[in-house]
Every structure is written in structure tokens, then in C-alpha cells.
Amino acid sequence: MLALWLEKNQISLRDLPQPKKPNEALIKIRKAGICSTDLELVKGYYPYTGILGHEFVGEVVDAPDKTWVGARVAGEINAVCSACEACLNGRRTHCENRTVLGIVNRDGVFAEYTTLPLDNLHRVPDSVSDEAAVFTEPLAAALEIQQQIQIKPTDRVLLVGAGRLGQLIAQILALTGCDLHVVARHVHQQNLLTARGIRLIAEGEIQPRKWDIVVEATGSSDGFNLARKAIHPRGTLVLKSTYKGEMNVNFSSIVVDEITVIGSRCGPFEPALRLLENGEVDPTVLIAAQYNLSDIVKGFERASQTGMLKVLVETE
Amino acid sequence: MLALWLEKNQISLRDLPQPKKPNEALIKIRKAGICSTDLELVKGYYPYTGILGHEFVGEVVDAPDKTWVGARVAGEINAVCSACEACLNGRRTHCENRTVLGIVNRDGVFAEYTTLPLDNLHRVPDSVSDEAAVFTEPLAAALEIQQQIQIKPTDRVLLVGAGRLGQLIAQILALTGCDLHVVARHVHQQNLLTARGIRLIAEGEIQPRKWDIVVEATGSSDGFNLARKAIHPRGTLVLKSTYKGEMNVNFSSIVVDEITVIGSRCGPFEPALRLLENGEVDPTVLIAAQYNLSDIVKGFERASQTGMLKVLVETE
Numbered sequence: 001m002l003a004l005w006l007e008k009n010q011i012s013l014r015d016l017p018q019p020k021k022p023n024e025a026l027i028k029i030r031k032a033g034i035c036s037t038d039l040e041l042v043k044g045y046y047p048y049t050g051i052l053g054h055e056f057v058g059e060v061v062d063a064p065d066k067t068w069v070g071a072r073v074a075g076e077i078n079a080v081c082s083a084c085e086a087c088l089n090g091r092r093t094h095c096e097n098r099t100v101l102g103i104v105n106r107d108g109v110f111a112e113y114t115t116l117p118l119d120n121l122h123r124v125p126d127s128v129s130d131e132a133a134v135f136t137e138p139l140a141a142a143l144e145i146q147q148q149i150q151i152k153p154t155d156r157v158l159l160v161g162a163g164r165l166g167q168l169i170a171q172i173l174a175l176t177g178c179d180l181h182v183v184a185r186h187v188h189q190q191n192l193l194t195a196r197g198i199r200l201i202a203e204g205e206i207q208p209r210k211w212d213i214v215v216e217a218t219g220s221s222d223g224f225n226l227a228r229k230a231i232h233p234r235g236t237l238v239l240k241s242t243y244k245g246e247m248n249v250n251f252s253s254i255v256v257d258e259i260t261v262i263g264s265r266c267g268p269f270e271p272a273l274r275l276l277e278n279g280e281v282d283p284t285v286l287i288a289a290q291y292n293l294s295d296i297v298k299g300f301e302r303a304s305q306t307g308m309l310k311v312l313v314e315t316e
Numbered sequence: 317m318l319a320l321w322l323e324k325n326q327i328s329l330r331d332l333p334q335p336k337k338p339n340e341a342l343i344k345i346r347k348a349g350i351c352s353t354d355l356e357l358v359k360g361y362y363p364y365t366g367i368l369g370h371e372f373v374g375e376v377v378d379a380p381d382k383t384w385v386g387a388r389v390a391g392e393i394n395a396v397c398s399a400c401e402a403c404l405n406g407r408r409t410h411c412e413n414r415t416v417l418g419i420v421n422r423d424g425v426f427a428e429y430t431t432l433p434l435d436n437l438h439r440v441p442d443s444v445s446d447e448a449a450v451f452t453e454p455l456a457a458a459l460e461i462q463q464q465i466q467i468k469p470t471d472r473v474l475l476v477g478a479g480r481l482g483q484l485i486a487q488i489l490a491l492t493g494c495d496l497h498v499v500a501r502h503v504h505q506q507n508l509l510t511a512r513g514i515r516l517i518a519e520g521e522i523q524p525r526k527w528d529i530v531v532e533a534t535g536s537s538d539g540f541n542l543a544r545k546a547i548h549p550r551g552t553l554v555l556k557s558t559y560k561g562e563m564n565v566n567f568s569s570i571v572v573d574e575i576t577v578i579g580s581r582c583g584p585f586e587p588a589l590r591l592l593e594n595g596e597v598d599p600t601v602l603i604a605a606q607y608n609l610s611d612i613v614k615g616f617e618r619a620s621q622t623g624m625l626k627v628l629v630e631t632e
Contacts, residue, residue, distance in 0.1 A: 085526070
């Protein structure tokens with residue numbers, strides 16, 4: 001089968017054998033999405049060798065439990081042991097023995113087929129299109145914020161960054177009724193937000209030390225510093241993006257201002273699918289381009305352009 | 317009156333006029349404590365010029381409300397405006413217009429007299445000695461941890477650092493029934509803890525990624541790194557000490573592990589006085605030496621020695 005292989009910071013299309021794991025579902029990929037993490041992996045953010053890709057919607061073509069065959073599914077990316085202390089204490093996405101789809105020791109979804117344990121799969125409601133369902137994983141990641149902290153309707157919330165993940169975060173934060181403002185650098189990002197009635201704020205207009213909650217979704221030290229300045233004492237700074245290398249941070253000011261900094265990663269799939277099904281969020285507006293798997297290297301080039309939103313990959 | 321003046325990283329005893337603020341209580345200092353923050357201020361951690369010192373027990377000798385005259389008091393260190401957004405939202409210790417006793421624009425307590433607004437004062441119960449009451453402020457700071465986060469009786473809690481503040485934190489954390497272990501470098505620190513039945517742990521024995529809550533009370537990057545490694549994914553790292561300059565931190569790992577980092581500063585005085593009154597904590601075991609105000613410069617030298625516990629200053 002055709003697949004996008006990453007090795008030593010190089011991606012290339014390869015013809016690989018179809019995967020076969022007797023205890024897992026075999027899934028034919030229908031659509032996959034290129035995420036910032038994929039781009040970072042290519043840059044060497046984490047040493048991974050294998051098939052890239054973790055955002056997908058697909059069809060189960062074989063499974064240990066045949067009732068799954070034919071199901072259209074999204075899949076959680078962490079394959080877990082269910083036996084370690086993290087698993088047994090409800091922190092399954094932090095399983096000490098996990099493999100992670102297209103990220104850690106598990107071939108990903110930029111391929112004709114992939115495999116995942118049945119426990120990872122979620123059936124996609126019929127009314128949700130492939131174009132929407134392919135966003136289940138990043139939408140779940142956006143919802144992780146509300147899984148971790150309470151966002152009150154009266155909270156002043158600042159979102160820094162309106163890229164691929166930032167747009168989804170903006171959509172779900174707006175649903176809380178909070179007083180949300182978003183820093184979006186690019187006009188097409190701004191247009192998507194204003195079309196949904198989400199308010200923008202220019203960097204220069206951000207009142208320092210005034211915001212209850214700030215979500216940092218740029219992954220840049222500039223974004224972090226902007227977020228840090230905006231938060232008020234005892235406020236919460238949610239880190240929703242990874243940062244390359246180390247960052248210099250003044251921790252004394254975090255102590256003096258009693259700031260809470262919280263890292264946020266993978267989130268719950270079922271609520272993401274519910275929001276897609278009832279139409280409360282619409283990720284499809286983010287789609288900037290679609291490439292066939294055979295052209296995926298061009299898709300990666302496109303996705304790497306500054307401010308680019310979602311590039312999808314289709315395998316049919 | 318005699319007072320310890322800080323100016324340009326130099327401390328010196330001076331003869332200064334007795335303070336006089338018609339809207340504040342005039343307090344005769346009975347005892348004061350030298351805190352790590354005082355030592356850091358001398359090193360230039362924060363640009364302060366004035367009388368140093370913020371931990372004290374004293375007697376009100378004059379006040380706008382005469383019912384306070386003669387009262388033995390401890391005093392909150394943040395003098396606030398009661399009108400700014402922080403004050404009006406219950407974050408009085410973060411008042412945007414605050415002065416801070418012996419730290420920010422307000423002369424401190426290493427002197428014969430100081431002044432504070434009546435709102436800052438708390439009456440010390442008769443059964444609490446001066447030697448205990450002088451610890452009200454740092455004990456309140458230790459209690460701030462439980463004001464910010466829930467500590468469950470089943471939590472595995474690691475405290476890194478057992479100095480002046482660390483000892484008080486250890487005593488109050490032990491009261492929660494949590495599974496507490498303390499990293500204490502110095503034998504006399506260790507002895508105080510074991511005398512209270514508090515368990516020690518050697519640095520080399522700390523299981524990585526296993527602790528629910530880690531409290532960092534060393535203020536060193538070594539301590540921070542030790543704490544960071546100990547915490548499990550989704551765990552909470554409480555920063556209970558200030559750090560000089562900036563620190564290099566890998567924020568990607570904080571995102572991937574979904575760690576909560578929370579800065580913690582001043583805490584509630586009344587609970588601290590209740591614990592002193594009912595004898596649940598005993599800070600007096602920390603007293604390493606007492607110096608008369610006229611010898612306070614020697615007291616600072618003593619307090620600066622590695623591993624030194626509390627040096628008190630008496631004005632009588």
C-alpha cells in the first residue's frame with residue numbers, strides 16, 4: 001500500500017505491506033488531516049520513524065469483533081496498556097506504555113490502511129460528513145481545555161493564535177458564553193472568526209493583567225509572552241501547543257502573581273462527535289486544500305506555509 | 317528609633333524618626349523573623365529601598381480605632397486599596413495598588429515601630445506565645461497551598477526543600493493525612509521532621525513520574541528540576557518559593573504530560589492563628605537564634621548560612 005514514511009527528518013512516499021495485527025481493527029483511511037504536530041515531527045521535534053499522520057476518518061474493514069466491520073470511525077491516537085498506574089487511575093492518554101498513532105512507535109494514517117485497538121474507535125454518526133469527522137481528534141484536543149478547567153460564562157478569555165487548532169478552540173470556547181477575544185494574525189483566520197461572531201483583538205489592544213483565562217495556541221515564545229502578560233494574578237494560562245526546545249520564563253513572577261499554568265493535550269472523542277453531530281461547531285470551514293495521498297508531499301509543503309489552515313489528504 | 321535600612325544592596329542600622337500615619341495603627345514590634353525574601357531583597361532580587369522585614373508580632377500602641385490599643389497582633393503584609401478590580405474580586409493580596417510591608421513601598425518591621433492599616437491586623441490569642449505568633453505570616457503562606465488546590469488524604473505528596481518555609485509546609489501538609497515525603501538536605505532539618513513523624517526521602521529514591529502533588533520550596537533550579545521529574549502526568553507542581561532570574565524549562569513536556577504548575581504566595585492569617593492556638597503546628601522548633609535589633613546585621617549573616625532555620629529579632 002502507499003504510505004508517507006518519515007525517517008531522519010525526511011518524508012517520502014513508499015509502497016509498504018498492508019498492516020496486519022490480529023488483535024486490532026484494520027481500517028481503510030477515507031480522509032486524513034495534516035496537523036502542526038506532523039510538521040514538527042518532520043522538523044525533528046520528536047524522534048519518530050514510521051508512517052506519519054494521526055487525524056483521520058476511516059472504515060473498519062476487518063476486526064476481532066466482526067460487528068465493527070463496515071463502521072465509519074474516528075480513532076483515539078493513544079493505544080494503551082490498561083494495566084499501568086496511569087491507566088488504572090483514569091489517565092489513559094498518559095499510559096506509561098502507550099504507543100501513539102503516527103507519533104510514538106505506531107504507524108500512522110497517511111496510508112491506505114492503518115490499525116488500532118477497538119477500544120480506540122468511535123463510530124461516526126451518519127449525519128457527520130467525512131470532511132467534518134476528520135477533525136474529531138483536534139476538536140477533542142480543543143475540548144480537553146474544558147475537561148481540565150472550568151470556564152465560567154462571566155470569564156474574560158483570551159485566545160492567542162487562530163491557526164488549525166486555534167480555530168477549533170475559538171469555536172468551542174464561544175459556546176461557553178464567556179467573554180472571548182481572539183488574537184488572529186492572518187486575514188483569512190480573522191474572517192473565519194468574525195463570520196461566526198467571534199470577536200478579534202489586536203495585540204496592541206490587549207489589556208495587561210486583565211484576563212481570567214488565556215489559552216496559548218501558537219507554540220511560539222512570542223505567543224507565550226503575550227499570554228503571560230495578559231493574565232491577571234490568580235488567572236489560568238492554558239498551554240495548548242507544544243514548544244520547540246526550552247523557554248526562558250520568569251518563574252518568580254508566576255509565584256508572585258500566583259498564576260496557574262496548565263498543559264493540555266489529547267481530549268475526549270465522544271463530546272467532539274456530539275458537537276459535530278448537532279452542528280454546534282463547523283470545522284469544515286478550515287479546509288484550505290485537499291490532496292490525494294499520491295500527492296501528499298505537495299500537501300505537506302502547502303500545510304507548512306505561514307498561516308495555512310487545514311490541508312486534508314484523501315486516499316480514494 | 318532604631319531600624320534596619322536597605323539601600324543599594326546594603327543593610328545598615330539607622331536612627332530614624334518613629335513612623336506616623338493617622339489612618340494606620342502604630343505598632344511596637346515585639347519580635348520579627350528573618351525570611352528568605354529578606355535575604356533575596358538584600359541580594360537585589362527586587363529593587364527596594366527602606367526598612368526591611370515583614371514577619372512580626374507586635375503591640376498596637378496607637379490606632380484610629382482606640383479599641384485596638386494594647387492588642388497583640390500579627391499583620392498581613394499587603395496594604396490594599398479595596399477599590400481595584402483585584403480587590404473587588406476577592407484577590408486582595410494581588411491589589412494593583414498595593415504596598416507590601418518591607419518589600420514594596422512600605423517600611424517594614426526590623427525597627428522599634430511600624431504602621432499598618434487596621435484591616436491588616438489580626439489579634440493573637442493569649443495562649444499563643446510571641447515566639448509562635450511571629451510565624452503567623454509564613455504559616456499563612458504555607459496554608460495558601462490548600463487555599464489554592466485540594467490535597468486529598470490519598471494523595472502522594474512530595475515536598476522538595478525543608479528550610480524555613482519548607483518546615484512549616486511539611487507540618488501543615490502532614491495534617492491532611494496525605495502520603496507525604498520530604499526531601500531535606502541538612503541533618504538538623506531532617507531531625508525536626510522525623511521528630512514529628514514526617515517521612516523523609518533521599519533524592520535518589522524519588523520515583524520519577526509517580527507523585528500526585530509536588531511542592532517546590534527550595535527556589536533553586538535544581539529543586540525545580542527534581543520536582544518536575546517527580547510529578548506524574550496530570551499532576552500538580554506548586555511553586556512555593558521565588559526564583560532568581562529566568563529559568564529554562566521544557567514546556568513541551570508540560571503540555572504532553574498535562575502538568576499544572578501553580579505559583580503560591582501569601583495566605584490566610586486566621587487559619588494560621590487557629591492552628592497555632594490549638595497547637596496543631598509548632599513553628600518554635602525552627603528557631604535557631606535570636607538577636608537584639610541592635611545586633612540584627614549579625615543576625616542577617618547567621619540567617620544567610622546554608623541550611624539555617626529561623627533567626628528571630630527582638631526589640632526589647
